[in-house]
Every structure is written in C-alpha cells, then in structure tokens.
Amino acid sequence: MDRRLLTLALGMFALGSDSFMFAGILPLISRAFHVSIGAAGQMTTVYAITYALLAPTIAALAAAVPRKRLLMGGMGLFVISNLATIFAPNFGIALATRALAGVGAGMFSPTASGTATMLVPPERRGFALSIIVAGLTIATALGTPIGAVIGGLADWRWPLLFVALLGAAGFAGIWALLPEVPLQPAISLGKRLSPLTDSRVVMVLATTVLAQIGTFIVYNYFSVVFDRAIEGSATMMGMLSRIGVLGPFRDRRNGATR
Numbered sequence: 001m002d003r004r005l006l007t008l009a010l011g012m013f014a015l016g017s018d019s020f021m022f023a024g025i026l027p028l029i030s031r032a033f034h035v036s037i038g039a040a041g042q043m044t045t046v047y048a049i050t051y052a053l054l055a056p057t058i059a060a061l062a063a064a065v066p067r068k069r070l071l072m073g074g075m076g077l078f079v080i081s082n083l084a085t086i087f088a089p090n091f092g093i094a095l096a097t098r099a100l101a102g103v104g105a106g107m108f109s110p111t112a113s114g115t116a117t118m119l120v121p122p123e124r125r126g127f128a129l130s131i132i133v134a135g136l137t138i139a140t141a142l143g144t145p146i147g148a149v150i151g152g153l154a155d156w157r158w159p160l161l162f163v164a165l166l167g168a169a170g171f172a173g174i175w176a177l178l179p180e181v182p183l184q185p186a187i188s189l190g191k192r193l194s195p196l197t198d199s200r201v202v203m204v205l206a207t208t209v210l211a212q213i214g215t216f217i218v219y220n221y222f223s224v225v226f227d228r229a230i231e232g233s234a235t236m237m238g239m240l241s242r243i244g245v246l247g248p249f250r251d252r253r254n255g256a257t258r
Contacts, residue, residue, distance in 0.1 A: 007173030009135035016139025024148030028156035050102025063186035074107025
C-alpha cells in the first residue's frame, strides 16, 4: 500500500472523526459549559457548515497554491483549532474554534482528493480515491464510539486531543512523505457550481441533503437519548453508538430498508 495515500487517508479520518465524535460527548459538553444540549450540538453544526461551504470555495480560490503547502496549512489549522477548543474558556470561543477547524478541513479535504489522483498512474486513480474516501467511511463507523468511550472514561476534551494527535500524525506524514505534485488546471468557483443550473441536479442534491439532515440530526443526539438509561456508562455508550452507526449500513447490504 502506498504510504502517501495512507497518510492522506489518515488526515481524512481525523476530519471525519471530528465530525462524528461530538455525538458521543454532547452531555459532557453541555454540563461543562453550562449550556443546553441544543446549544452544545451547535459545535457539530458550526464545523460541518463551515467545512461544507468552504471546501469548494477554497479549492477554487487556492488553485495556484502548491498542494503540499495547502495540505499542511489545512491540517495545521485543523490541529491548532482542536487544541484551542480544548482550552476554550467559554462556549462562544469554543464555537469560534470549531469554525476554524472547519476552515482547516475545507482546505484539506478537496486538496487531498485531487492530490491522490496525481500520485498514481491514470489507471489507478479510482483506487487512490477509494483509499481517501475510506478514511471518512471508517470515521463514520468509529468516530462516535471512540468519542463516547474516551470522553466517558476521562473528560470531553480527551477525544479532541485524540483527534488533534491524529491530525498531527497526518501533518508529519505529509511533510515527510508527500512530494510536490503538479498543479492541476484551475477551475473557477462559478464553473464548479455550474451543475446547479440543471434542475435535475438540484433535485437530487436537495433530496440527498434532506435525507442526510434527517439522519444526522437524530445521530448527533444519540448519546442524549441513552445517557440516563445507561447511567453514563462509557463502554455501553460506545457499544450502542457503534450499533447505531453500523445498523443502517448492514440493512442496506442485506437489501432491507428502514
């Protein structure tokens, strides 16, 4: 396996874990900052929205920036932002650091996908992209269980430290292993968004967005539903959240629907 691709996948795993890990520790964050569960959930929302909106924007605006520099800058900002969240003195600053982490993720994610295709021969580009996407897929399955167990056994800040360490490892790997790759032809933001002029594309995207909103609103508050029933057991929360994540995937594989 190409170590360069694995390094990029590790970075994607860190980004994905940062998205899903909060689902396992929302009650802890709520109590730590003395805010409602709904307010605590905004720490996930701010990160996700910033990530989603800035990924295509940064990809277009930073087309002339060397890929290795952009990857290291994005991952470095991501790591620093997570460390800043750990030491945030109040909830407002914690939300701001989550937004900065989303900026770092928006810098890293599209750049990693594009860079992966430049590291391999043309006939292996699909395989390279599958390795990168696997980082996010694994984070979807393991992010919440890891956050629930680490946070329950220690403190809500420890899962963020774990994510920051993953990001730091990815940063080190990029610095040590990744060569400079040729810049791809610049694609303007307008051209990237041009498919949205097709009503068929808009309908598919709208359906997907609504489905994902419904899924992840429930998923994000998973720990809140079970917190009192399991009396705060970190191990049990990790087991339940893992079943909650993998259940839909298992049903789709077997041809079932929920």
